[in-house]
Amino acid sequence: MEAIGRNPRINYERVNYYETLNEYQFKARFRLTKIQFSEVLSQIENEIVQTNLNKKEIAPNIQLLVALRFYATGCFLQVVADFCGMCTKTAQQIVHRLSLAIAKQLFQKYVRILRREEDLIKIMSQNFQVSGMIRVVGALDCVHVKIQSYGGEDAELWRNRKGFFSINVQCLVNSDLEIMDCVVRWPGSTHDSTIFSHSRLKCRFDEMEFGNGLILGDRGYRNHRYLMTPLTNPITPAEVLFNEAHIRTRCMVERCFGCWGRMFPVITMGTRFRKPERSINVILATAVLYNITRRDKKKIPQGITHYLSIPQIDIIECQVLES
Structure with missing residues (x-):
């Protein structure tokens, strides 16, 4: 009987859409302009904990793109992970971490009377x-x-x-x-x-x-x-x-x-x-x-x-x- 081993490690191709897309394409896919994206990133960057994928750190801007893509589509996390070049579990952890960071750091600043x-x-x-x-x-x-x-x-x-x-x-x-x-x-x-x-x-x-x-x-x-x-x-x-x-x-x-x-x-x-x-x-x-x-x-x-x-x-x- 053939032994069942671990799944082979997959090297995903990760794209930095902030650099590859123009302003219109970026806003259509992530709902924020590049200026707004940079503004949000600068305020929560300290709260983002680095994660490892294939022993490579995922940059904070890539993590924010993952969360924005999930908010902008509402689809399954597996689809978001494939779009951003990572496994589903990593995308899930990033979405939860970024949602907590945005809510904790920015809610009282932008939602107020x-x-x-x-x-x-x-x-x-x-x-x-x-x-x-x-x-x-x-x-x-x-x-x-x-x-x-x-x-x-x-x-x-x-x-x-x-x-x-x-x-x-x-x-x-x-x-x-x-x-x-x-x-x-x-x-x-x-x-x-x-x-x-x-x-x-x-x-x-x-x-x-x-x-x-x-x-x-x-x-x-x-x-x-x-x-x-x-x-x-x-x-x-x-x-x-x-x-x-x-x-x-x-x-x-x-x-x-x-x-x-x-x-x-x-x-x-x-x-x-x-x-x-x-x-x-x-x-x-x-x-x-x-x-x-x-x-x-x-x-x-x-x-x-x-x-x-x-x-x-x-x-x-x-x-x-x-x-």
Whole structure:
């Protein structure tokens, strides 16, 4: 009987796509421009632990390309590994490591609500231009990100009302379609209003941290002095106009979810990890990268550029977990 030995070692051909692709080709495959890629890499490079493949170190820029390719396709890790020239296990380790590094180092910097009065006035004026709703800081809603069942006694907690397993992600979005607050830790069976009731965002509005600012939500939320929902049975013309303005302004959160999912299909197609913390870190990482692309797309008027460059870190409710 022929003995079965170990699989022979394969020498993969690894390509540095940062150097071989032009700007358009690079952005189409990795969703970031080369300038944005360099900016992200410079901020997380110290967190990246070198891995070995065939006794050769994998450079930090190659590792970031692996993670971006996974976010931009949402496909199996084996496909990403073949594209980047490495084995599946190495690609898996890199994706988990990079997702944790991005979420840990960059989330509080790029996903935040600016608290200064002039910044809040700017946000409210931009939201007012959508349909005339005054004092609106942002629109609030939740989106279900598909996951694979984690198994165990609590497996059914992750099944949502639509019948599939998911993580229920709450986001607060402004008129630039940027994510200003993100809560990623609740199973799919949790109601949207429960997530908001237990979020730090609610405590911040209760303490009037944002002055007289308002947020808009759908009928799944309860009305508060700072949270407005549509009228159930509008009768008068004024009530009908209020609902129309409310819907037109609140739809920016739905548009944000659409842009986020198209930019990083891993949000739409879901993850197939065996631990919830790994899925959470991927969601947080893609939220950071999405905000980076939105920030560079919007036009910054003269005179307020310095507001965006001042580091102003808030503690945002999220759950970055070690895998």
